[in-house]
Amino acid sequence: MSELLKVENLSVSFDTPQGTVHAVRDVSFSLRPGEVLAIVGESGCGKSVLCKSVMKLLPGTARVESGRIIADGRDITHLTEREMCRLRGKLFSMVFQDPMTSLNPTLPIGRQIEEAIQIHEPRIGRKALHDRVIELMELVGIEQAEERCKLYPYNFSGGMRQRSVMAIALAGNPKMLFADEPTTALDVTIQAQILDLLREIQQKLGTATILVSHDLGVVARAADRVAVMYAGKIVEIGTAEEIYYDPRHPYTWGLMQALPALAAERGELKAIPGMPPTLIDLPKGDAFACRNAWALAIDYEEEPPMFRISDTHYAATWLLDERAPKIPVPVGGKAYG
Amino acid sequence: MIQKNPFLYYGKKLLSFCLSVFVLSVLVFYIARLAPGDPLMSYYGERVEKMSVAEKEWARDKLGLNDPIYVQYVRWLQNAFRGDFGISFKYKQNVLTVIGARIGNTLLLGGTGFVLMFVLALGLGILCAWFEDRWPDRVICRLGTVISCIPEFWLSLMLIMVFAVMLRWLPSSGAYSIGKAHDVGDRIRHLILPLSIVVINHLWYYAYMIRNKLLEEVRADYVLLARSKGLNKRQILFRHCLRGILPSYFSIMAISVPHVLGGTYIIETVFSYPGIGTLSYESARFHDYNLLMILCMISGVVVIFCNILSQIINEQIDPRIKAQEVVETTEVKRA
Numbered sequence: 001m002s003e004l005l006k007v008e009n010l011s012v013s014f015d016t017p018q019g020t021v022h023a024v025r026d027v028s029f030s031l032r033p034g035e036v037l038a039i040v041g042e043s044g045c046g047k048s049v050l051c052k053s054v055m056k057l058l059p060g061t062a063r064v065e066s067g068r069i070i071a072d073g074r075d076i077t078h079l080t081e082r083e084m085c086r087l088r089g090k091l092f093s094m095v096f097q098d099p100m101t102s103l104n105p106t107l108p109i110g111r112q113i114e115e116a117i118q119i120h121e122p123r124i125g126r127k128a129l130h131d132r133v134i135e136l137m138e139l140v141g142i143e144q145a146e147e148r149c150k151l152y153p154y155n156f157s158g159g160m161r162q163r164s165v166m167a168i169a170l171a172g173n174p175k176m177l178f179a180d181e182p183t184t185a186l187d188v189t190i191q192a193q194i195l196d197l198l199r200e201i202q203q204k205l206g207t208a209t210i211l212v213s214h215d216l217g218v219v220a221r222a223a224d225r226v227a228v229m230y231a232g233k234i235v236e237i238g239t240a241e242e243i244y245y246d247p248r249h250p251y252t253w254g255l256m257q258a259l260p261a262l263a264a265e266r267g268e269l270k271a272i273p274g275m276p277p278t279l280i281d282l283p284k285g286d287a288f289a290c291r292n293a294w295a296l297a298i299d300y301e302e303e304p305p306m307f308r309i310s311d312t313h314y315a316a317t318w319l320l321d322e323r324a325p326k327i328p329v330p331v332g333g334k335a336y337g
Numbered sequence: 338m339i340q341k342n343p344f345l346y347y348g349k350k351l352l353s354f355c356l357s358v359f360v361l362s363v364l365v366f367y368i369a370r371l372a373p374g375d376p377l378m379s380y381y382g383e384r385v386e387k388m389s390v391a392e393k394e395w396a397r398d399k400l401g402l403n404d405p406i407y408v409q410y411v412r413w414l415q416n417a418f419r420g421d422f423g424i425s426f427k428y429k430q431n432v433l434t435v436i437g438a439r440i441g442n443t444l445l446l447g448g449t450g451f452v453l454m455f456v457l458a459l460g461l462g463i464l465c466a467w468f469e470d471r472w473p474d475r476v477i478c479r480l481g482t483v484i485s486c487i488p489e490f491w492l493s494l495m496l497i498m499v500f501a502v503m504l505r506w507l508p509s510s511g512a513y514s515i516g517k518a519h520d521v522g523d524r525i526r527h528l529i530l531p532l533s534i535v536v537i538n539h540l541w542y543y544a545y546m547i548r549n550k551l552l553e554e555v556r557a558d559y560v561l562l563a564r565s566k567g568l569n570k571r572q573i574l575f576r577h578c579l580r581g582i583l584p585s586y587f588s589i590m591a592i593s594v595p596h597v598l599g600g601t602y603i604i605e606t607v608f609s610y611p612g613i614g615t616l617s618y619e620s621a622r623f624h625d626y627n628l629l630m631i632l633c634m635i636s637g638v639v640v641i642f643c644n645i646l647s648q649i650i651n652e653q654i655d656p657r658i659k660a661q662e663v664v665e666t667t668e669v670k671r672a
Contacts (some may be wrong), residue, residue, distance in 0.1 A: 085567050086567070102559055107580065115568070119566060120567065172567065186591045281511070
């Protein structure tokens, strides 16, 4: 069993008064034990929905249309809420975007961590429980845990709250951790600390992590593998090295060119023109075609399949078809051909 | 959370309390005396009609009703500070004695109704939130809207008709049968109908509020984290969400005391239940000034006290609420 999580052809949609929103479209990926997979993409491309649909945390209006989710060798696609409760926290757990609102303001931090431990170890003694809380708080870098476990969330700063959320997420020793934009709501200096902490914990405990972000800089710091998502689909997936040094999808190029760090050499920061399509009425063919400077005629007709570049590297663009014209790659080192 | 100096904090509250009570007493005193009607009616009853003008004048003089109102007020205030609130024109007894004989009945009716109502409202609200938008929720909400639109006096009459007149299960009026003042069973039987009205009339509004507040809470971000750590729906609702709404529920309980009190007065009148509600009605109708004054002051003090209490509860529980905001919201609810 080499894969901890395997998602096959997953499609998720929401029923809204405006129509059906196809938030996740035919997504497949896998996660190996102990690795960090980053999912990057613009706001609203379905990153969060993807994570929440694996944990079945989506609201009632969401519908899994097709696909399978296999976690730890078990098909969890059709599990009931009761069965999911047993897996959440133990098999997988989640860290959310906004630490200001994701903690219950009326309970002390320590109590909220205790609760997460007790769910999976109801018989744990008082002393052992307290020790475990302190241990978790120290693990996520909260100093003076002994006194601070009695404090309420409003006594904590944003960074401290996000650390507390991580302590809660790690309380059941999960095999997988979903980190849904864990640094977006924090200020820049704290962002780096939280990312380093995430990486450190992942190495110490060997927790496989899915890191959702819209920031390639954040991802470069932490990820082993990267999946680029656009309009509910994964358009390119590969190791971090492959994605950063040999990107193949025009959307990935666009993201790279929009990175201040990479643009510095050329003195020009490029934005991707246009807006992502609404996920209600998707255009025919490739959803990215109308924003793509290298779009081919076929892009407007038919969605590209996943082309294999190497065993680990795949991209969905017709440019990889052998009949496509050879073009110079604007970023990274290599050219097609 | 209390500001730096608790003396200052509670001092301010006490000051605003005293000021409100003072203004209330002046208003009630003036309005009662300016209202048309003859206070001698309640003192002499039918005999007034046979009295000559001179006799009437003498009687007014004796009762001190001929002085300007402010002189009367100052006299009343001076006596009140000595603990003398005057006599009831009708009962010819100290007003406190008159009220003392009745207030127990009202406390029993209002108090039991209040507690029952809030326990039931909490239960119903949780039930509705649990079954959000499914049939139990829909039925309870619709039913509640309809029932709370029925005026309580009409509902009282209907219940009297069904349970007292047609079925003859329960007595239609009074607090006890003649000669059975100390029979607990008999008292309870007399309490059932008025109590049902108190509860049925106010229950729905608070249940609906609990439901909506809970649903708001269930959609909060922290519920996602609670779910992702493995808590089930019941644990989240009772351990997390209920905790978030109880503070505001307590403060609303305090604000609702006046509503329940007002409702009790009407119900007492309909059921001829010997409480201070019927007493207020009589005293206002027959211009029994001293009695009316004290009854209004008791009700007023309760209302003002409850409002200030709810304000303190809110500030204690949620330090982020600024004093001013609470004053405004309670003011709006009172209006």
